Amino acid sequence: MTAHQPLPPECRVPRVELDIVDELDLPRLPEIGAVLDRVLSLHPAEVVIDLSGCRHLDAAAIGLLLDVQRRMARRGGLLTLRDPHPRIRRILDTARDKEPLPVVGAPARPQPARSSAAGAEPTKPALGRAQVVARC
Numbered sequence: 190m191t192a193h194q195p196l197p198p199e200c201r202v203p204r205v206e207l208d209i210v211d212e213l214d215l216p217r218l219p220e221i222g223a224v225l226d227r228v229l230s231l232h233p234a235e236v237v238i239d240l241s242g243c244r245h246l247d248a249a250a251i252g253l254l255l256d257v258q259r260r261m262a263r264r265g266g267l268l269t270l271r272d273p274h275p276r277i278r279r280i281l282d283t284a285r286d287k288e289p290l291p292v293v294g295a296p297a298r299p300q301p302a303r304s305s306a307a308g309a310e311p312t313k314p315a316l317g318r319a320q321v322v323a324r325c
Contacts, residue, residue, distance in 0.1 A: 202233040210242035213250040225257055234266050240273040251284045269293055
């Protein structure tokens with residue numbers, strides 16, 4: 190086993206966002222875990238997992254999320270869960286560990302940037318999103 194040296198801050202990916210659009214349960218964990226492993230290999234400063242499309246989460250999935258949170262914290266990063274269904278939020282609240290999983294509501298829709306030059310396209314930040322659909 191090799192020890193990972195922390196990357197300098199300028200080499201880190203600022204944020205990775207994932208949408209979970211299906212159930213997050215034991216049969217799907219190998220595929221979703223592999224995606225999360227690839228995401229964590231980028232050494233992101235923040236990982237946001239959007240759970241607004243997820244309607245079921247089991248104990249194995251909570252364990253996976255807690256593991257990702259621990260791995261992020263060891264590297265100085267942050268895991269955030271976005272907009273879980275109220276039932277999933279209650280499950281996460283009852284499953285709280287010493288370090289609860291950070292949960293935020295749905296993001297506000299950004300307003301389009303206005304350009305001062307006529308006909309010029311506004312500059313947009315480079316964003317990346319991945320939609321994770323696991324099928325058994």
